[in-house]
Amino acid sequence: MMKKWLGVIFLMLSSIQLQAAIEIYQFEQAEHEQLYKQMIDELRCLVCQNQNLSASNAALAKDLRQQTYEMVTNGKSHAQIVDYMTQRYGDFVLYRPPVKSSTALLWFGPFILLFAGLMVLIITLKNRKQIIDEPLSEQQKTQLKQLLDEDDK
Amino acid sequence: MKSSLPLVLFALLVILLGVGLTLDPREVPSPFIGKPAPSFELAKLYDSENTIRTEDMKGKVWLLNVWASWCVACRSEHHVLNQLVKNHQIEIIGLNYKDDVNKAKQWLEELGNPYANIAVDQDGRTGIDWGVYGVPETFIIDKHGIIRYKNIGPVEQKDIDNTIMPLIIQLQQESS
Numbered sequence: 001m002m003k004k005w006l007g008v009i010f011l012m013l014s015s016i017q018l019q020a021a022i023e024i025y026q027f028e029q030a031e032h033e034q035l036y037k038q039m040i041d042e043l044r045c046l047v048c049q050n051q052n053l054s055a056s057n058a059a060l061a062k063d064l065r066q067q068t069y070e071m072v073t074n075g076k077s078h079a080q081i082v083d084y085m086t087q088r089y090g091d092f093v094l095y096r097p098p099v100k101s102s103t104a105l106l107w108f109g110p111f112i113l114l115f116a117g118l119m120v121l122i123i124t125l126k127n128r129k130q131i132i133d134e135p136l137s138e139q140q141k142t143q144l145k146q147l148l149d150e151d152d153k
Numbered sequence: 154m155k156s157s158l159p160l161v162l163f164a165l166l167v168i169l170l171g172v173g174l175t176l177d178p179r180e181v182p183s184p185f186i187g188k189p190a191p192s193f194e195l196a197k198l199y200d201s202e203n204t205i206r207t208e209d210m211k212g213k214v215w216l217l218n219v220w221a222s223w224c225v226a227c228r229s230e231h232h233v234l235n236q237l238v239k240n241h242q243i244e245i246i247g248l249n250y251k252d253d254v255n256k257a258k259q260w261l262e263e264l265g266n267p268y269a270n271i272a273v274d275q276d277g278r279t280g281i282d283w284g285v286y287g288v289p290e291t292f293i294i295d296k297h298g299i300i301r302y303k304n305i306g307p308v309e310q311k312d313i314d315n316t317i318m319p320l321i322i323q324l325q326q327e328s329s
Contacts, residue, residue, distance in 0.1 A: 046181060046286035059251065060286055063277045088284035090184040 023062070025069050036072045039081055040065055044095050052095060183284060183303045190217070190294045191282040195272035198249055198257060205246065205272045207298065214324045216245040217292040218268070218308075219280065221252040222260040224288045230307035234267040237313055243321055247271040250280050250288055293317065295324045 027033035037054070043064065045056035053061050053068070064085075071081050082094065091097045099107050136144065185191075192207040218234060220227040238245060247268035249257050254273065261268075274280055283292070293302040302320055304312060 049178060059277075063281060067281060087184060088281060089286065090182055090284075092181045 023065065027073070032072050035078060036069055039068045039072065039078070042095055043068070043085060044093050046089055046093065179287065180305055181286070183300075183305075185284055185292075185300045186303065188300055190292070190298050190300050191279075193272065193274075193279040193282065195248075195274055195279060198247075198254065198271035198273050201254075201273070205270050210244075210246065210294065211298055212296050213244060214296055214321055215269075215294050216243060217248055217283070217294060218245050219248045219250050219283070219285050219288050219290045221250045221288055222256040223252065224250075226307040227289045228264070230289055230309070231264045231267070233308050233310055233313060235265045236310075237317075238267045238269075241318065241321070242325075244269040248279065248283075248285075249273050250285065251275065251277045291317075293320060293324070296327060 025036065027036065040054040041052055043053045045051050045053055045058055045061040045064070047058035047060050048056045051061075053065055067084075068081060071084065076084075085093045091103065097103045097106065190207050194204045194206045197203050197205050220231075234245060237243065245268050247270070249271050251274065257271075257273075272279070277285075283290075287305055289307055291304040291308050292300050295301050301324060302316070304317070308317065
């Protein structure tokens with residue numbers, strides 16, 4: 001029994017994602033270090049597509065971290081580094097893509113869905129309320145009376 | 154009519170997801186199509202004293218094939234490239250990406266060398282400049298040095314027949 005549980009724990013531990021960014025970079029300026037950290041969090045690794053540069057241990061991610069480090073220490077700005085990366089890898093390299101026609105669905109799709117959901121909710125609620133609230137017409141009242149009277153007989 | 158609405162929605166969703174399955178998320182559209190090929194100047198694999206540059210290929214339609222001896226998929230496309238240069242008038246420049254020079258040479262001895270020239274990109278810098286993220290990758294560059302096509306992953310014979318050769322023939326007919 002004990003052995004089995006140890007095995008389970010071992011499997012759970014061995015699947016924990018390792019923090020991949022292991023290179024140690026020296027920064028002379030705090031702003032540079034901050035920008036570097038921001039950049040590798042925002043840039044996506046193209047090999048492991050659901051990881052950013054800071055989390056990926058793919059060889060390409062390592063190279064791109066090196067590239068980012070060099071650009072940051074050379075005083076390049078956030079926009080310049082983003083330009084450099086998108087010129088080579090397209091908007092795909094950004095976890096926060098710019099708003100333009102090709103990314104419109106990505107940006108506004110969720111809001112369209114939310115709106116559609118709200119509309120369905122409102123219409124459904126409205127219909128339900130009408131069923132309860134609608135007063136009986138004269139004809140319905142007489143019909144109801146007749147039915148109730150029939151019961152009494 | 155009202156009861157068929159969920160069915161219609163379900164069918165639409167199935168179609169949407171079905172189309173999604175046929176797409177390959179690894180194929181990131183290259184921002185380079187229609188843009189000038191990035192220039193490089195790299196040492197030649199078989200003549201490390203001399204270099205090869207993007208500019209040397211001006212006026213020709215050529216292929217840049219990014220490969221490495223550690224790349225398993227490169228092995229599967231290699232005979233396709235061998236066939237291509239055997240049967241057609243086309244130059245392929247190899248970009249030996251982050252590889253060991255000796256292993257690269259050994260690999261070519263074993264499998265044959267389809268390349269007109271091989272540039273050595275030891276640190277992967279040129280690879281980054283060309284937006285390479287998954288070896289092998291193959292670019293077609295026209296006579297004006299503009300990238301016209303990019304194939305990500307191993308080139309298959311059907312890619313050659315359906316896309317690559319028709320495009321090369323078309324580009325070779327363009328005036329330089």
